[in-house]
Amino acid sequence: MSQAPVSPDVTSDDKLWAALGYPIPLIALIVLFMEDKKARPFIKYHAVQSLALWVVYVVVSIILGITVIGGICVPFLWLVFLWWAYQSYQGQMFEIPVVTNFLKGQGWI
Secondary structure (H helix, E strand, O other): OEEEOOOOOOOHHHHHHHHHHOOOHHHHHHHHHOHHHHOOHHHHHHHHHHHHHHHHHHHHHHHHHHOOOHHHHHHHHOHHHHHHHHHHHOOOEEEOHHHHHHHHHHOOO
8 A cells, every 4th residue: 555645735624534434434425425525635535445445345245254264354354444544544645556546547536
């Protein structure tokens, strides 16, 4: 994962909304419906990335859930979302290699 430096126009409110979107995908979805929040690039970047990661997480959970390992691994995979929430709360615009590149290629972020 690569990280970009913190932009000076990112407020603490932006960081909070971005961080809450990772462990709670409903918040990321709500952010995209709020015009004033969606207009903030930092919040939109993390909200879209968070929702895409949740889609990947659900697919991986279903695939791993079929196997014996899935019952053990799937709950621990959720802890990664807490790490991403922490990084976004620090104001970092980090990239997750496959997911972020796909989202940028689609023009979503």
